[in-house]
Structures are given as structure tokens and as C-alpha cells.
Amino acid sequence: MNIQFKKGVLELCVLSMLVRKDCYGYELVYEISKRIDISEGTIYPLLRRLKEEGLMSTYLQESGEGPPRKYYALTDQGRQKERELRDEWLNFTVSVGKLLEANPNAVH
Amino acid sequence: MNIQFKKGVLELCVLSMLVRKDCYGYELVYEISKRIDISEGTIYPLLRRLKEEGLMSTYLQESGEGPPRKYYALTDQGRQKERELRDEWLNFTVSVGKLLEANPNAVH
DNA sequence: ACATGGTATCTTGCATTGCAAGGTATATTG
DNA sequence: CAATATACCTTGCAATGCAAGATACCATGT
Numbered sequence: 001m002n003i004q005f006k007k008g009v010l011e012l013c014v015l016s017m018l019v020r021k022d023c024y025g026y027e028l029v030y031e032i033s034k035r036i037d038i039s040e041g042t043i044y045p046l047l048r049r050l051k052e053e054g055l056m057s058t059y060l061q062e063s064g065e066g067p068p069r070k071y072y073a074l075t076d077q078g079r080q081k082e083r084e085l086r087d088e089w090l091n092f093t094v095s096v097g098k099l100l101e102a103n104p105n106a107v108h
Numbered sequence: 109m110n111i112q113f114k115k116g117v118l119e120l121c122v123l124s125m126l127v128r129k130d131c132y133g134y135e136l137v138y139e140i141s142k143r144i145d146i147s148e149g150t151i152y153p154l155l156r157r158l159k160e161e162g163l164m165s166t167y168l169q170e171s172g173e174g175p176p177r178k179y180y181a182l183t184d185q186g187r188q189k190e191r192e193l194r195d196e197w198l199n200f201t202v203s204v205g206k207l208l209e210a211n212p213n214a215v216h
Numbered sequence: 217a218c219a220t221g222g223t224a225t226c227t228t229g230c231a232t233t234g235c236a237a238g239g240t241a242t243a244t245t246g
Numbered sequence: 247c248a249a250t251a252t253a254c255c256t257t258g259c260a261a262t263g264c265a266a267g268a269t270a271c272c273a274t275g276t
Contacts, residue, residue, distance in 0.1 A: 003233095004234090005115070005197065006117070006234065008110055008113050009112075009204055009259090011233090013208075016207060017207070020210070025253075026252070026254075032207065033204040036200075039234085041237075041255090041257095042234050042240090044256085045234085045256080047241090058249085062268080063253080064243080066242050067242045068242090068254090069252095085110070088109070089113065091203070092114075095142070098143055099121050100120070100121075100197075111231090111232080111264075112233065112263090115232090115233080115275050118239050118263080132225095134223065134225080149228095149264050149265065149267090152225075152227085153227080171223080171271095172272085173223060173224090173273090174270085175223080175225065175272085213253065
């Protein structure tokens with residue numbers, strides 16, 4: 001899987017998952033990994049950054065199946081950021097699509 | 109425009125334009141800029157890299173409107189790379205789309 | 217002759233992000 | 247008490263895009 005394609009998109013994926021419900025880091029890795037190849041070394045620093053930017057808050061919760069889980073919850077700013085990024089992503093993919101379509105030899 | 113989204117995708121865009129016809133750098137900047145915000149400082153180093161990787165060859169041609177143009181032509185390897193990258197991109201966007209769809213609150 | 221602007225090329229150093237490779241700790245199972 | 251799954255974390259590297267420059271050719275205007 002092309003690493004470069006993921007740049008910036010994983011942030012959108014995380015925010016998008018958190019719009020649905022609060023999640024803990026390990027859970028995000030598991031869920032996103034179903035579709036996109038990622039590892040913990042990617043997600044944990046990303047979560048730290050997004051929290052520092054004020055897009056999410058955290059709270060600890062016991063799990064009974066291991067160490068306590070750190071849940072992430074979007075702030076209002078985080079929800080707004082998710083909408084912005086989503087729009088940008090959709091616009092971007094449409095633009096790229098048009099650039100690729102513009103190729104008449106493309107009969108894949 | 110989100111800079112990170114472009115990572116790796118501009119390579120695909122350039123290769124895709126060159127499948128259609130040979131282009132010179134300034135022309136690629138102009139054409140791609142219609143859809144995606146880019147600058148020369150991005151394209152020229154990219155073209156250099158792709159040539160070094162054996163994906164394209166170059167030839168000079170006088171223009172009459174300024175200095176000579178350096179045209180880029182895809183090699184067989186370049187055409188193959190374009191198909192691979194295109195497939196990866198399509199798969200990737202579908203995967204991201206499913207992750208975003210998975211959000212029942214998304215009524216944008 | 218000289219300035220301006222469009223065409224066309226290029227380089228350098230920085231900022232950002234994803235990842236491999238490690239580490240720590242808790243609960244369960246054998 | 248070792249192994250496994252769960253769950254957290256950090257460090258340094260690799261890759262890419264970009265701003266900000268530099269150079270040079272050609273046409274037009276002053």
C-alpha cells in the first residue's frame with residue numbers, strides 16, 4: 001500500500017470514526033486496519049497531536065481485559081475540523097479523478 | 109488546499125498526463141494547476157526524480173516563445189507504473205470512502 | 217538602451233507525516 | 247511463571263510538497 005497516499009487522510013479517518021462514537025487508540029488501529037494498512041506507531045502520535053490541537057479530549061476507563069483504555073472524544077472544534085477535512089477530501093478526489101479521466105488512452 | 113493530500117498523488121497525475129502525450133515541465137504545472145494547486149518548486153524536482161527512476165526520458169525542443177522546452181516522454185516502465193499507481197489510488201479512495209461512509213451521523 | 221512581463225528552466229532547506237522498531241504494563245491462560 | 251492478547255507510549259528515519267530564491271530567453275513598450 002502506497003504510504004504517501006495516506007498522508008493527511010488518516011487524520012480525516014480518525015476524526016470521522018470519532019464523530020460516530022468515542023474510541024480508544026487500540027480500537028482505532030483495529031477498525032481502520034480493516035480498510036487501510038496502518039500500525040500503532042502511526043496512530044498514537046497522531047492522536048497526541050490532534051489532542052494538542054484541541055480537536056479532542058480524553059478520559060480513562062477500565063476495561064477488565066488489560067490496562068485502562070484512553071478514550072478520545074471530539075470537541076466542537078474537532079467536529080468542525082472533520083467536516084472541513086471531509087469536504088476538502090471529496091473535492092480533492094474529484095479533481096484528481098478529472099485529471100485522470102482527461103486521459104483518452106485510459107481504458108482500464 | 110490540504111498539502112498532505114497531494115503526497116504521492118502528484119506523481120500519479122504527472123504520469124497520467126504523460127500517457128496522453130509528451131509534455132514539458134511548465135506545461136504540466138499549467139495543466140495540473142487547473143485542478144490542483146501546485147507550484148514549479150514541486151514539479152521540477154518530481155520530474156527529476158521520476159527520470160532518475162527510469163520512468164521517463166527527456167528531449168529538448170525550441171519554442172520560439174522563450175527558452176527551449178524540456179519534454180518528458182514515458183518509458184515502458186513509466187507506463188506500467190502509471191497503471192499500478194492508478195489502481196492503488198482507486199482502491200485507496202474506495203477504502204477511505206467506506207471508512208467515511210461507516211459514519212451514520214454523516215449527513216453532509 | 218533599458219525596463220517589464222511572460223515563458224521556461226532549476227536548486228536549497230524546511231515542514232509535515234507515516235512507520236519501523238523498540239519499550240512498558242495489565243489480565244488471562246496453560 | 248511463561249506466553250499471549252490487550253493497551254499504552256517514544257525515537258529517529260524516509261519521503262514528499264513548497265516557499266523562496268536564481269538564471270535565462272523573447273517580445274513589447276518607453
